[in-house]
Amino acid sequence: MKKLTLCAVVLAILTNACIPTETNPLDTAARSMTAAMFGEPRPMPARTLVDQNGDPFDLRIDTQDQLTLLFFGYTSCPDICPITMATVARAMGMLEPSLRERVEVLFVTLDANRDGVDEVKAWLGGIDSTFIGVTGSQEELEGVLADFGYVMPPFEIPTEGFYEVPHPAEVFLFTPERLARFGYMPNTPPEAIAADLAILAEVWWPTEGGE
C-alpha cells in the first residue's frame, strides 16, 4: 500500500512537470503548423536596402506589425527561386483578403551584379507585383545575410555566361516582432503555408469567436 502511494505521488509530480498549466499560444499554434520552428528565433537584420521602385526599404522598420515571408535568392536562379516564389504567390492567393493584408512577401537578392532595381522589378512582375524585392551592393546584401547568421561561400562571377549564386534554401517566416521563428524548405505545398499563416495570425489578431 505504501508503494502504491509513493507511485501515485511520483506520478503526480511527473504529470505536473510534463504538462505546464499555462501554455504559450505561439507554441500551441506551432504544433498545428507545417513549418519547422527554430529553436532560437533570428531577428530581422537592421539594414536598409533599395526596393524594386528605387525607394529605401528598412528591413526592420518596414516589416513591423505584420507577418513577413522572406526569401534570399537571385533572379537568374534556374529552379529553386522561381519554384519557391511561385509557391508562395499561390499560397498568398489562398488567404482571406483580411489576412493577405497582414502578410508581406520579401525577396532579398544575393546577386548585386545581375540584380539591379529594374531586374528585380521585372522578375517580381512575373510572379506577384505586390511582393517587395530589395537589392543593394554585394557587400550590403552579404551583410544582411551575415546579420541573419549565414556565411556566403565564395562564388565565381565569370566574364561571360551563366553562374550560380549560393543562397539559403528556406523561406523564413517572421512574426510581428520581426523574429524569424519558422522556416519552410523547398517542396512545401502552398496549402500548408496558407494554413500556417491563418493559424499564426490567430495568435496576434484573434478573430471574434475564434479560440
Add this chain to the structure above:
Amino acid sequence: MSGAGMDAHRQRAGGANRRVGDGRRVGGQKLRGRTGLVAAAVAVAISACGSSETGGEPAPGASGAAPEAGVAVTGVRVLAPAASDRSSFYATIRNDGDVPDTLLGLESTLVADASLHEMTMRDGMMGMSALEWIAVPAASSVELSPGGLHGMLEGLSESWEVGDSIPVTLRFAKAGPLTVWATVRDPADARGNH
C-alpha cells in the same frame, strides 16, 4: 539552422529512402551526344517502348519504359522557363530489374545542352554541383526533383508554354536510350508528380 529540415531535404533528394550514388563531373567533360546519336537514340527508344506503331513518334504525355532492363520513367516534367532560356528536368526513375543501372545523361533536340546536377547544402546555403552520372540501383527508384537531383536544360530552342510536351532522351548504361515526353509545368506545380 534547421537540421531536421535539411535531413528531410536530403532524404527527398536521394529518393525512396535509399542511398543513391552519383558521379561528379570531372574535368568539365560533357556527355552530350552528336545529332546522329540523338536520332539513333530516339529510334531505339521508340522500338524499346514495344509499341505496335512503327516509325511514329511516342504519344505526347506517355511515359517511357524499357522492359528488358526494367527501367521506367514517370512523372516527367520540365519547368516553364521564367525569364531565361533555361529549364529543369524532373522525373521518377524506377528500376524494377535485378541489375543496377546508371543514368549517363540527357539529350533533347529542343535544347542546346542538357546535364545532370544535384542541389547541395553546405552550412545552410544551397548550391549546385554537376554530376557525371546518377546511379539507379536494382529494385529501387530515384527522384529527380526540385531541391535534389535534377536535369538542367540550357539554350532552349523556343519559348515553352505551360502544358507543352518536350521530348527528352535519357541515356542509361544498360537500358539504353529512352525518350519520354516531359510536360511543361508552372513553377508552382513543379514539386510533385501530381
